[in-house]
Amino acid sequence: MSMTMTQKILAAHAGLDEVHAGQLIQAKLDLTLGNDITSPVAINEFEAAGFDKIFDKDKVVLVMDHFTPNKDIKSATQCKQCRTFAKRFNLTNFFDVGAMGIEHALLPEQGLVAPGEAIIGADSHTCTYGAVNAFSTGVGSTDLGAAMAVGYTWFKVPAAIKVNVTGKKKDFVSGKDVILYLIGKIGVDGALYKSLEFVGPGLKELSMADRLSIANMAIEAGGKNGIFPVDDITREYLKGRVNRPWTAYDPDEDAEYESVVELNLDEIDCTVSWPHLPENAKPATEGKDIKIDQIVIGSCTNGRIEDLKAAAEILKGKHLAEGVRGIIIPATQSVYREAIKLGYVEIFLDAGCIVSTPTCGPCLGGHMGVLAKGERCVSTTNRNFVGRMGHTESEVYLASPAVAAASGIAGHIAHPKEVL
Protein backbone atom coordinates (compact mmCIF):
# COMPACT_ATOMS: atom_id res chain seq x y z
CA MET A 1 0.00 0.00 0.00
CA SER A 2 1.11 3.51 -0.60
CA MET A 3 -1.24 6.00 0.97
CA THR A 4 -0.99 9.43 2.54
CA MET A 5 -2.32 10.12 6.05
CA THR A 6 -5.49 11.58 4.56
CA GLN A 7 -6.03 8.66 2.22
CA LYS A 8 -5.63 6.15 5.07
CA ILE A 9 -8.24 7.90 7.20
CA LEU A 10 -10.64 8.12 4.27
CA ALA A 11 -10.11 4.44 3.40
CA ALA A 12 -10.84 3.43 6.99
CA HIS A 13 -14.05 5.47 6.99
CA ALA A 14 -15.14 4.10 3.63
CA GLY A 15 -14.56 0.51 4.75
CA LEU A 16 -11.93 0.02 2.06
CA ASP A 17 -8.40 -1.42 2.28
CA GLU A 18 -7.06 1.14 -0.10
CA VAL A 19 -8.11 4.33 -1.88
CA HIS A 20 -6.29 6.41 -4.49
CA ALA A 21 -6.36 10.06 -5.48
CA GLY A 22 -9.38 10.91 -7.62
CA GLN A 23 -11.51 8.01 -6.37
CA LEU A 24 -15.09 8.87 -5.35
CA ILE A 25 -15.98 7.30 -2.01
CA GLN A 26 -18.75 7.37 0.56
CA ALA A 27 -17.32 7.80 4.05
CA LYS A 28 -18.77 7.56 7.55
CA LEU A 29 -18.40 10.68 9.67
CA ASP A 30 -17.36 10.92 13.29
CA LEU A 31 -18.67 14.46 13.70
CA THR A 32 -20.55 17.19 11.82
CA LEU A 33 -20.30 20.87 12.67
CA GLY A 34 -22.34 23.95 11.89
CA ASN A 35 -22.38 27.56 13.12
CA ASP A 36 -25.02 30.26 13.44
CA ILE A 37 -24.62 31.38 9.81
CA THR A 38 -24.44 28.03 8.03
CA SER A 39 -26.68 25.87 10.26
CA PRO A 40 -29.96 27.71 9.63
CA VAL A 41 -29.57 27.03 5.90
CA ALA A 42 -28.69 23.39 6.67
CA ILE A 43 -31.67 23.04 9.01
CA ASN A 44 -33.99 24.43 6.31
CA GLU A 45 -32.62 21.91 3.83
CA PHE A 46 -32.86 19.10 6.40
CA GLU A 47 -36.49 19.92 7.11
CA ALA A 48 -37.47 20.56 3.49
CA ALA A 49 -36.10 17.14 2.58
CA GLY A 50 -38.44 15.63 5.16
CA PHE A 51 -35.81 14.19 7.52
CA ASP A 52 -37.06 13.66 11.06
CA LYS A 53 -34.00 12.02 12.63
CA ILE A 54 -30.34 12.93 13.06
CA PHE A 55 -27.70 10.23 12.84
CA ASP A 56 -26.29 10.66 16.36
CA LYS A 57 -27.17 13.28 18.97
CA ASP A 58 -23.59 13.22 20.32
CA LYS A 59 -22.04 13.83 16.92
CA VAL A 60 -24.00 16.75 15.51
CA VAL A 61 -22.31 19.86 16.88
CA LEU A 62 -23.71 23.38 16.60
CA VAL A 63 -21.69 26.40 17.75
CA MET A 64 -23.16 29.90 17.93
CA ASP A 65 -20.04 31.95 17.26
CA HIS A 66 -20.20 34.20 14.20
CA PHE A 67 -22.74 36.93 14.93
CA THR A 68 -22.94 36.33 18.69
CA PRO A 69 -23.77 37.73 21.16
CA ASN A 70 -26.37 38.58 18.52
CA LYS A 71 -25.66 41.80 16.69
CA ASP A 72 -29.15 42.36 15.30
CA ILE A 73 -32.64 40.89 15.07
CA LYS A 74 -31.88 38.78 12.02
CA SER A 75 -28.86 37.13 13.62
CA ALA A 76 -30.86 36.56 16.81
CA THR A 77 -33.53 34.84 14.74
CA GLN A 78 -30.91 32.57 13.16
CA CYS A 79 -29.58 31.53 16.60
CA LYS A 80 -33.12 30.92 17.80
CA GLN A 81 -33.68 28.56 14.89
CA CYS A 82 -30.52 26.62 15.85
CA ARG A 83 -31.57 26.54 19.50
CA THR A 84 -34.96 25.07 18.57
CA PHE A 85 -33.31 22.42 16.41
CA ALA A 86 -30.83 21.54 19.19
CA LYS A 87 -33.67 21.13 21.65
CA ARG A 88 -35.78 19.10 19.26
CA PHE A 89 -33.00 16.55 18.76
CA ASN A 90 -31.55 16.84 22.26
CA LEU A 91 -28.06 17.65 20.98
CA THR A 92 -25.27 16.95 23.47
CA ASN A 93 -22.97 19.47 21.85
CA PHE A 94 -24.92 22.66 21.33
CA PHE A 95 -22.73 25.59 22.35
CA ASP A 96 -24.67 28.76 23.03
CA VAL A 97 -23.52 32.10 24.45
CA GLY A 98 -21.93 31.44 27.83
CA ALA A 99 -20.56 28.05 26.78
CA MET A 100 -19.55 28.74 23.22
CA GLY A 101 -16.17 29.55 21.80
CA ILE A 102 -14.97 30.05 18.25
CA GLU A 103 -15.78 26.64 16.78
CA HIS A 104 -12.31 25.58 15.60
CA ALA A 105 -10.68 26.58 18.87
CA LEU A 106 -13.51 25.05 20.89
CA LEU A 107 -13.74 21.56 19.36
CA PRO A 108 -10.08 20.56 19.87
CA GLU A 109 -10.07 22.14 23.33
CA GLN A 110 -13.15 20.13 24.34
CA GLY A 111 -11.67 16.90 23.02
CA LEU A 112 -14.39 16.56 20.38
CA VAL A 113 -11.85 15.80 17.64
CA ALA A 114 -9.25 13.02 17.79
CA PRO A 115 -6.60 11.44 15.57
CA GLY A 116 -7.89 9.32 12.72
CA GLU A 117 -11.41 10.75 12.80
CA ALA A 118 -13.33 12.10 9.79
CA ILE A 119 -15.18 15.37 10.28
CA ILE A 120 -17.06 17.81 8.07
CA GLY A 121 -18.14 21.28 9.04
CA ALA A 122 -20.14 23.95 7.27
CA ASP A 123 -17.29 26.38 7.73
CA SER A 124 -14.21 26.56 5.56
CA HIS A 125 -11.77 26.53 8.48
CA THR A 126 -12.94 23.09 9.59
CA CYS A 127 -9.60 21.90 8.21
CA THR A 128 -8.08 22.99 11.56
CA TYR A 129 -8.41 19.52 13.14
CA GLY A 130 -5.70 18.08 10.92
CA ALA A 131 -3.42 19.44 13.65
CA VAL A 132 -4.44 16.42 15.74
CA ASN A 133 -4.22 14.02 12.79
CA ALA A 134 -7.95 14.06 11.95
CA PHE A 135 -9.28 14.36 8.41
CA SER A 136 -11.52 17.39 8.48
CA THR A 137 -12.78 19.66 5.74
CA GLY A 138 -15.25 22.45 5.08
CA VAL A 139 -18.47 21.92 3.16
CA GLY A 140 -21.61 23.92 2.47
CA SER A 141 -24.92 23.91 4.27
CA THR A 142 -26.68 21.43 1.99
CA ASP A 143 -23.91 18.88 2.53
CA LEU A 144 -24.21 19.51 6.27
CA GLY A 145 -28.01 19.14 6.20
CA ALA A 146 -27.74 15.75 4.53
CA ALA A 147 -24.83 14.60 6.73
CA MET A 148 -26.64 15.52 9.96
CA ALA A 149 -29.40 13.15 8.87
CA VAL A 150 -27.40 10.21 7.55
CA GLY A 151 -23.91 10.42 9.13
CA TYR A 152 -22.00 9.96 5.93
CA THR A 153 -21.03 11.96 2.87
CA TRP A 154 -19.21 11.56 -0.42
CA PHE A 155 -15.62 12.65 -1.03
CA LYS A 156 -13.27 12.71 -3.93
CA VAL A 157 -10.04 11.29 -2.48
CA PRO A 158 -7.49 14.12 -2.69
CA ALA A 159 -3.98 14.02 -4.08
CA ALA A 160 -1.43 15.50 -1.69
CA ILE A 161 1.50 17.85 -1.32
CA LYS A 162 4.18 16.86 1.18
CA VAL A 163 5.52 19.75 3.22
CA ASN A 164 8.85 18.67 4.66
CA VAL A 165 9.52 20.83 7.70
CA THR A 166 13.12 21.23 8.83
CA GLY A 167 15.20 23.69 10.84
CA LYS A 168 14.55 25.69 13.98
CA LYS A 169 12.06 28.46 14.70
CA LYS A 170 13.53 31.93 15.20
CA ASP A 171 12.55 34.15 18.12
CA PHE A 172 9.00 35.52 17.82
CA VAL A 173 8.16 33.17 14.94
CA SER A 174 4.95 31.17 15.36
CA GLY A 175 2.79 28.79 13.35
CA LYS A 176 1.04 31.80 11.82
CA ASP A 177 4.28 33.08 10.31
CA VAL A 178 4.99 29.60 9.00
CA ILE A 179 1.64 29.22 7.24
CA LEU A 180 1.65 32.79 5.82
CA TYR A 181 5.17 32.13 4.48
CA LEU A 182 4.04 28.81 2.96
CA ILE A 183 0.97 30.39 1.30
CA GLY A 184 3.27 33.12 -0.02
CA LYS A 185 5.41 30.39 -1.52
CA ILE A 186 2.71 28.19 -3.12
CA GLY A 187 -0.11 30.73 -3.66
CA VAL A 188 -3.78 30.88 -2.70
CA ASP A 189 -4.56 28.05 -5.12
CA GLY A 190 -1.26 26.21 -4.63
CA ALA A 191 -2.96 23.28 -2.93
CA LEU A 192 -6.32 23.45 -4.75
CA TYR A 193 -8.39 20.29 -4.04
CA LYS A 194 -5.32 18.72 -2.35
CA SER A 195 -4.13 17.70 1.11
CA LEU A 196 -1.22 19.54 2.66
CA GLU A 197 0.62 16.91 4.70
CA PHE A 198 3.19 18.25 7.15
CA VAL A 199 6.05 15.91 8.04
CA GLY A 200 9.73 16.12 8.88
CA PRO A 201 12.17 16.71 11.74
CA GLY A 202 11.09 20.35 12.12
CA LEU A 203 7.67 19.35 13.49
CA LYS A 204 9.11 19.04 16.99
CA GLU A 205 9.61 22.83 16.84
CA LEU A 206 5.87 23.36 16.36
CA SER A 207 3.58 23.43 19.41
CA MET A 208 -0.01 22.29 19.16
CA ALA A 209 -1.09 25.96 18.98
CA ASP A 210 1.32 26.42 16.04
CA ARG A 211 -0.05 23.34 14.30
CA LEU A 212 -3.67 24.40 14.82
CA SER A 213 -2.91 27.79 13.19
CA ILE A 214 -1.15 26.09 10.29
CA ALA A 215 -3.83 23.46 9.59
CA ASN A 216 -6.49 26.17 10.01
CA MET A 217 -5.17 28.11 7.02
CA ALA A 218 -4.68 25.14 4.66
CA ILE A 219 -7.89 26.37 3.00
CA GLU A 220 -6.18 29.70 2.24
CA ALA A 221 -3.89 27.78 -0.11
CA GLY A 222 -7.00 26.15 -1.62
CA GLY A 223 -6.36 22.90 0.27
CA LYS A 224 -9.01 20.33 1.07
CA ASN A 225 -7.27 19.67 4.38
CA GLY A 226 -3.97 20.10 6.21
CA ILE A 227 -2.73 17.32 8.43
CA PHE A 228 0.07 16.42 10.88
CA PRO A 229 1.15 13.01 12.19
CA VAL A 230 0.77 12.17 15.88
CA ASP A 231 3.86 12.65 18.06
CA ASP A 232 4.59 13.33 21.75
CA ILE A 233 3.35 16.92 21.41
CA THR A 234 -0.01 15.63 20.11
CA ARG A 235 -0.26 12.95 22.79
CA GLU A 236 0.45 15.49 25.51
CA TYR A 237 -2.29 17.78 24.12
CA LEU A 238 -4.84 14.97 23.95
CA LYS A 239 -4.18 13.83 27.51
CA GLY A 240 -7.22 14.56 29.65
CA ARG A 241 -9.17 15.87 26.64
CA VAL A 242 -9.87 12.77 24.57
CA ASN A 243 -10.77 9.69 26.56
CA ARG A 244 -12.17 7.50 23.78
CA PRO A 245 -9.82 5.22 21.83
CA TRP A 246 -8.28 6.69 18.69
CA THR A 247 -6.01 5.56 15.88
CA ALA A 248 -3.03 7.52 14.61
CA TYR A 249 -2.20 7.43 10.91
CA ASP A 250 1.30 7.94 9.49
CA PRO A 251 1.91 8.20 5.76
CA ASP A 252 3.32 5.09 4.08
CA GLU A 253 7.02 5.25 3.22
CA ASP A 254 6.11 5.19 -0.46
CA ALA A 255 2.97 7.33 -0.19
CA GLU A 256 2.30 9.12 -3.43
CA TYR A 257 2.78 12.88 -3.19
CA GLU A 258 2.17 15.09 -6.20
CA SER A 259 4.95 17.40 -5.10
CA VAL A 260 7.22 18.12 -2.15
CA VAL A 261 7.67 21.57 -0.65
CA GLU A 262 10.75 22.10 1.51
CA LEU A 263 9.99 24.37 4.44
CA ASN A 264 13.10 25.34 6.37
CA LEU A 265 12.12 27.13 9.58
CA ASP A 266 15.57 28.77 9.68
CA GLU A 267 14.50 30.86 6.70
CA ILE A 268 11.24 32.13 8.16
CA ASP A 269 10.99 35.42 10.04
CA CYS A 270 7.86 37.21 11.26
CA THR A 271 5.61 37.41 8.22
CA VAL A 272 2.71 39.65 7.23
CA SER A 273 0.28 39.16 4.32
CA TRP A 274 -0.53 42.43 2.60
CA PRO A 275 -4.02 43.11 1.16
CA HIS A 276 -5.95 41.62 -0.58
CA LEU A 277 -4.79 38.02 -0.69
CA PRO A 278 -3.16 35.78 1.94
CA GLU A 279 -0.43 34.97 -0.59
CA ASN A 280 0.96 38.52 -0.48
CA ALA A 281 3.39 37.52 2.26
CA LYS A 282 6.39 39.71 3.14
CA PRO A 283 8.70 40.06 6.14
CA ALA A 284 7.12 42.20 8.89
CA THR A 285 10.20 44.44 8.76
CA GLU A 286 9.00 45.79 5.39
CA GLY A 287 5.91 47.39 6.95
CA LYS A 288 7.45 50.46 8.62
CA ASP A 289 5.58 52.82 6.30
CA ILE A 290 2.19 51.21 6.80
CA LYS A 291 0.39 53.27 9.44
CA ILE A 292 -2.47 51.45 11.12
CA ASP A 293 -5.77 52.26 12.86
CA GLN A 294 -6.60 48.97 14.57
CA ILE A 295 -5.24 45.63 15.69
CA VAL A 296 -7.34 42.51 16.19
CA ILE A 297 -5.96 39.54 18.15
CA GLY A 298 -8.23 36.52 18.17
CA SER A 299 -10.16 34.24 15.74
CA CYS A 300 -10.10 30.51 15.04
CA THR A 301 -6.58 31.00 13.71
CA ASN A 302 -5.05 32.81 16.70
CA GLY A 303 -7.35 33.07 19.70
CA ARG A 304 -5.80 30.40 21.90
CA ILE A 305 -4.09 31.02 25.22
CA GLU A 306 -0.62 30.70 23.63
CA ASP A 307 -1.61 33.49 21.23
CA LEU A 308 -2.77 35.76 24.02
CA LYS A 309 0.45 34.96 25.91
CA ALA A 310 2.55 36.02 22.92
CA ALA A 311 0.61 39.29 22.68
CA ALA A 312 0.72 39.92 26.44
CA GLU A 313 4.49 39.47 26.55
CA ILE A 314 4.86 42.26 24.01
CA LEU A 315 2.17 44.57 25.39
CA LYS A 316 3.24 44.24 29.04
CA GLY A 317 3.98 47.66 30.52
CA LYS A 318 3.43 49.35 27.15
CA HIS A 319 0.58 51.25 25.53
CA LEU A 320 -0.98 51.29 22.08
CA ALA A 321 0.20 54.15 19.89
CA GLU A 322 -2.10 57.13 19.78
CA GLY A 323 -5.01 56.57 17.42
CA VAL A 324 -4.71 52.77 17.38
CA ARG A 325 -7.62 50.67 18.65
CA GLY A 326 -6.81 47.27 20.13
CA ILE A 327 -9.39 44.47 20.09
CA ILE A 328 -8.50 41.25 21.87
CA ILE A 329 -10.84 38.27 21.59
CA PRO A 330 -10.13 35.10 23.56
CA ALA A 331 -11.44 32.27 21.41
CA THR A 332 -13.25 30.29 24.10
CA GLN A 333 -14.65 30.73 27.60
CA SER A 334 -11.80 28.71 29.09
CA VAL A 335 -9.19 30.77 27.21
CA TYR A 336 -10.95 33.86 28.54
CA ARG A 337 -10.85 32.53 32.10
CA GLU A 338 -7.20 31.50 31.76
CA ALA A 339 -6.28 34.93 30.38
CA ILE A 340 -7.83 36.55 33.44
CA LYS A 341 -6.07 34.13 35.80
CA LEU A 342 -2.68 34.65 34.19
CA GLY A 343 -3.01 38.43 34.29
CA TYR A 344 -3.11 38.90 30.51
CA VAL A 345 -6.45 40.71 30.57
CA GLU A 346 -5.04 43.31 32.92
CA ILE A 347 -2.00 43.76 30.68
CA PHE A 348 -4.31 44.29 27.68
CA LEU A 349 -6.51 46.76 29.53
CA ASP A 350 -3.45 48.67 30.79
CA ALA A 351 -2.19 48.84 27.22
CA GLY A 352 -5.44 50.50 26.13
CA CYS A 353 -7.05 47.44 24.49
CA ILE A 354 -10.53 46.08 24.93
CA VAL A 355 -11.11 42.39 25.71
CA SER A 356 -14.24 40.88 24.23
CA THR A 357 -16.27 37.76 24.84
CA PRO A 358 -15.51 35.02 22.27
CA THR A 359 -16.87 35.77 18.78
CA CYS A 360 -15.79 35.55 15.14
CA GLY A 361 -17.12 39.14 14.91
CA PRO A 362 -14.55 41.37 13.19
CA CYS A 363 -12.78 38.63 11.20
CA LEU A 364 -15.59 38.59 8.65
CA GLY A 365 -16.67 42.19 9.11
CA GLY A 366 -19.66 41.08 11.17
CA HIS A 367 -19.42 43.26 14.27
CA MET A 368 -17.02 44.19 17.10
CA GLY A 369 -14.44 46.03 15.03
CA VAL A 370 -15.71 46.73 11.50
CA LEU A 371 -13.44 49.08 9.50
CA ALA A 372 -14.38 52.40 7.87
CA LYS A 373 -13.24 53.55 4.42
CA GLY A 374 -9.49 53.98 4.25
CA GLU A 375 -8.76 52.29 7.60
CA ARG A 376 -6.05 49.71 8.10
CA CYS A 377 -5.95 46.80 10.52
CA VAL A 378 -3.21 44.34 11.48
CA SER A 379 -5.17 41.22 12.31
CA THR A 380 -4.40 37.72 13.47
CA THR A 381 -7.37 36.44 11.46
CA ASN A 382 -7.13 34.44 8.24
CA ARG A 383 -8.45 36.46 5.31
CA ASN A 384 -7.62 39.87 3.91
CA PHE A 385 -9.98 39.90 0.92
CA VAL A 386 -11.55 43.12 -0.36
CA GLY A 387 -14.15 44.25 2.19
CA ARG A 388 -13.51 41.31 4.50
CA MET A 389 -13.46 43.41 7.68
CA GLY A 390 -15.67 46.25 6.56
CA HIS A 391 -15.50 48.94 3.87
CA THR A 392 -14.22 47.82 0.47
CA GLU A 393 -11.53 50.49 0.72
CA SER A 394 -10.29 49.29 4.11
CA GLU A 395 -7.21 47.09 4.39
CA VAL A 396 -6.42 44.00 6.44
CA TYR A 397 -2.84 42.86 7.05
CA LEU A 398 -2.62 39.29 8.33
CA ALA A 399 -0.06 38.61 11.05
CA SER A 400 0.77 36.67 14.22
CA PRO A 401 -0.33 37.85 17.68
CA ALA A 402 3.24 39.03 18.44
CA VAL A 403 3.40 41.12 15.26
CA ALA A 404 -0.12 42.51 15.79
CA ALA A 405 0.78 43.52 19.35
CA ALA A 406 4.07 45.11 18.26
CA SER A 407 2.30 46.95 15.46
CA GLY A 408 -0.28 48.29 17.91
CA ILE A 409 2.49 49.79 20.02
CA ALA A 410 4.44 51.17 17.06
CA GLY A 411 1.41 52.50 15.15
CA HIS A 412 2.70 50.85 12.01
CA ILE A 413 3.46 47.28 10.96
CA ALA A 414 6.34 46.25 13.19
CA HIS A 415 8.53 43.28 13.96
CA PRO A 416 8.35 42.55 17.73
CA LYS A 417 12.06 43.27 18.13
CA GLU A 418 11.37 46.86 17.09
CA VAL A 419 9.34 47.57 20.22
CA LEU A 420 11.16 45.48 22.84
Next chain:
Amino acid sequence: MKAHKYGDHVDTDVIIPARYLASQDAKELASHCMEDIDKNFHAKVKDGDIIVAGLNFGCGSSREHAPVAIKASGISCVIAKSFARIFYRNAINIGLAILECPEAAEDIADGDEVKINFDTGVITNETKNKTYKAEPFPEFIKNMINDGGLMASLRKKS
Protein backbone atom coordinates in the same frame (compact mmCIF):
# COMPACT_ATOMS: atom_id res chain seq x y z
CA MET B 1 -26.57 34.90 -22.89
CA LYS B 2 -24.26 37.76 -22.12
CA ALA B 3 -20.94 37.13 -20.36
CA HIS B 4 -19.90 39.15 -17.30
CA LYS B 5 -16.18 38.81 -16.90
CA TYR B 6 -14.02 38.89 -13.75
CA GLY B 7 -10.43 38.04 -12.80
CA ASP B 8 -8.67 35.43 -10.66
CA HIS B 9 -9.50 34.48 -7.06
CA VAL B 10 -13.01 35.97 -6.90
CA ASP B 11 -13.76 35.13 -3.26
CA THR B 12 -17.04 34.43 -1.51
CA ASP B 13 -16.63 37.61 0.56
CA VAL B 14 -17.09 39.71 -2.58
CA ILE B 15 -19.69 37.37 -4.09
CA ILE B 16 -21.82 37.98 -1.01
CA PRO B 17 -20.30 40.08 1.80
CA ALA B 18 -20.69 38.70 5.35
CA ARG B 19 -22.64 41.79 6.39
CA TYR B 20 -25.64 40.32 4.53
CA LEU B 21 -25.37 36.79 5.93
CA ALA B 22 -28.00 37.31 8.59
CA SER B 23 -30.43 36.75 5.71
CA GLN B 24 -31.27 33.46 4.03
CA ASP B 25 -33.56 35.07 1.44
CA ALA B 26 -32.18 34.30 -2.03
CA LYS B 27 -33.62 37.43 -3.68
CA GLU B 28 -32.25 39.69 -0.95
CA LEU B 29 -28.83 38.03 -1.20
CA ALA B 30 -28.96 38.45 -4.99
CA SER B 31 -29.56 42.17 -4.62
CA HIS B 32 -26.07 42.46 -3.03
CA CYS B 33 -24.30 39.87 -5.17
CA MET B 34 -20.81 40.97 -6.34
CA GLU B 35 -21.46 44.55 -5.21
CA ASP B 36 -18.04 44.98 -3.62
CA ILE B 37 -16.25 44.47 -6.94
CA ASP B 38 -19.03 45.43 -9.36
CA LYS B 39 -21.66 47.84 -8.05
CA ASN B 40 -23.83 47.46 -11.17
CA PHE B 41 -23.93 43.68 -11.19
CA HIS B 42 -27.47 43.32 -9.88
CA ALA B 43 -28.84 45.97 -12.23
CA LYS B 44 -27.15 44.76 -15.39
CA VAL B 45 -27.55 40.98 -15.18
CA LYS B 46 -30.38 39.56 -17.24
CA ASP B 47 -31.91 36.14 -16.68
CA GLY B 48 -29.73 33.49 -18.29
CA ASP B 49 -26.51 35.55 -18.41
CA ILE B 50 -23.24 33.89 -17.43
CA ILE B 51 -20.20 34.76 -15.32
CA VAL B 52 -16.75 34.13 -16.79
CA ALA B 53 -13.77 34.25 -14.45
CA GLY B 54 -10.16 33.22 -13.93
CA LEU B 55 -8.48 30.91 -11.43
CA ASN B 56 -9.84 29.69 -8.09
CA PHE B 57 -13.36 31.16 -8.42
CA GLY B 58 -15.30 31.08 -5.14
CA CYS B 59 -12.31 30.81 -2.82
CA GLY B 60 -12.65 31.57 0.87
CA SER B 61 -15.63 31.01 3.11
CA SER B 62 -17.85 27.94 2.75
CA ARG B 63 -20.99 30.08 2.72
CA GLU B 64 -23.57 28.49 0.45
CA HIS B 65 -25.13 31.93 0.26
CA ALA B 66 -22.53 32.67 -2.47
CA PRO B 67 -23.76 30.27 -5.18
CA VAL B 68 -27.33 30.92 -4.00
CA ALA B 69 -26.88 34.67 -4.58
CA ILE B 70 -25.38 34.08 -8.03
CA LYS B 71 -28.16 31.71 -9.04
CA ALA B 72 -30.89 34.01 -7.74
CA SER B 73 -29.33 36.87 -9.74
CA GLY B 74 -30.37 34.98 -12.85
CA ILE B 75 -26.92 33.68 -13.76
CA SER B 76 -27.32 30.38 -15.62
CA CYS B 77 -23.70 29.21 -15.52
CA VAL B 78 -20.25 30.18 -14.24
CA ILE B 79 -17.31 29.35 -16.49
CA ALA B 80 -13.88 29.63 -14.84
CA LYS B 81 -10.29 28.49 -15.30
CA SER B 82 -10.64 26.67 -11.96
CA PHE B 83 -12.94 26.66 -8.93
CA ALA B 84 -12.27 26.54 -5.20
CA ARG B 85 -13.42 23.14 -4.03
CA ILE B 86 -16.09 24.05 -1.46
CA PHE B 87 -17.72 26.47 -3.91
CA TYR B 88 -17.65 23.79 -6.61
CA ARG B 89 -19.45 21.34 -4.35
CA ASN B 90 -21.94 23.92 -3.10
CA ALA B 91 -22.80 25.08 -6.62
CA ILE B 92 -23.68 21.55 -7.69
CA ASN B 93 -25.61 20.90 -4.48
CA ILE B 94 -27.81 23.97 -4.96
CA GLY B 95 -28.20 23.50 -8.71
CA LEU B 96 -25.99 26.22 -10.20
CA ALA B 97 -24.27 25.05 -13.38
CA ILE B 98 -20.50 25.56 -13.44
CA LEU B 99 -17.94 24.63 -16.06
CA GLU B 100 -14.17 24.47 -15.77
CA CYS B 101 -12.73 25.57 -19.13
CA PRO B 102 -9.48 27.58 -19.08
CA GLU B 103 -9.62 28.24 -22.82
CA ALA B 104 -13.13 29.71 -22.73
CA ALA B 105 -12.40 31.62 -19.54
CA GLU B 106 -9.37 33.22 -21.18
CA ASP B 107 -10.96 34.01 -24.52
CA ILE B 108 -14.49 35.17 -23.72
CA ALA B 109 -14.62 38.94 -23.22
CA ASP B 110 -17.00 40.98 -21.11
CA GLY B 111 -20.24 41.41 -23.05
CA ASP B 112 -19.69 38.52 -25.48
CA GLU B 113 -22.78 36.50 -26.39
CA VAL B 114 -22.28 32.88 -25.36
CA LYS B 115 -24.28 29.65 -25.76
CA ILE B 116 -23.63 26.46 -23.78
CA ASN B 117 -24.61 22.90 -24.59
CA PHE B 118 -24.52 21.07 -21.25
CA ASP B 119 -24.90 17.66 -22.88
CA THR B 120 -21.76 17.99 -24.95
CA GLY B 121 -19.83 20.58 -22.93
CA VAL B 122 -19.46 22.73 -26.06
CA ILE B 123 -19.34 26.47 -25.34
CA THR B 124 -20.06 28.71 -28.33
CA ASN B 125 -18.90 32.33 -28.39
CA GLU B 126 -21.33 33.88 -30.87
CA THR B 127 -19.63 37.26 -30.78
CA LYS B 128 -16.22 35.87 -31.74
CA ASN B 129 -17.64 32.94 -33.70
CA LYS B 130 -15.56 30.40 -31.79
CA THR B 131 -16.19 27.24 -29.79
CA TYR B 132 -14.49 25.77 -26.74
CA LYS B 133 -14.86 22.35 -25.18
CA ALA B 134 -15.44 21.75 -21.47
CA GLU B 135 -15.77 18.34 -19.83
CA PRO B 136 -19.55 17.79 -19.57
CA PHE B 137 -20.96 16.72 -16.21
CA PRO B 138 -21.71 13.04 -15.71
CA GLU B 139 -25.41 12.10 -15.89
CA PHE B 140 -26.08 12.10 -12.13
CA ILE B 141 -24.65 15.58 -11.62
CA LYS B 142 -26.58 16.89 -14.64
CA ASN B 143 -29.77 15.43 -13.20
CA MET B 144 -29.01 16.99 -9.82
CA ILE B 145 -28.59 20.44 -11.38
CA ASN B 146 -31.74 20.00 -13.50
CA ASP B 147 -33.72 18.91 -10.44
CA GLY B 148 -32.63 22.06 -8.60
CA GLY B 149 -29.88 20.64 -6.40
CA LEU B 150 -28.99 17.75 -4.07
CA MET B 151 -31.96 17.91 -1.73
CA ALA B 152 -34.51 18.42 -4.52
CA SER B 153 -32.97 15.50 -6.32
CA LEU B 154 -33.14 13.31 -3.18
CA ARG B 155 -36.78 14.29 -2.70
CA LYS B 156 -37.57 13.32 -6.26
CA LYS B 157 -35.98 9.91 -5.77
CA SER B 158 -37.81 9.12 -2.53
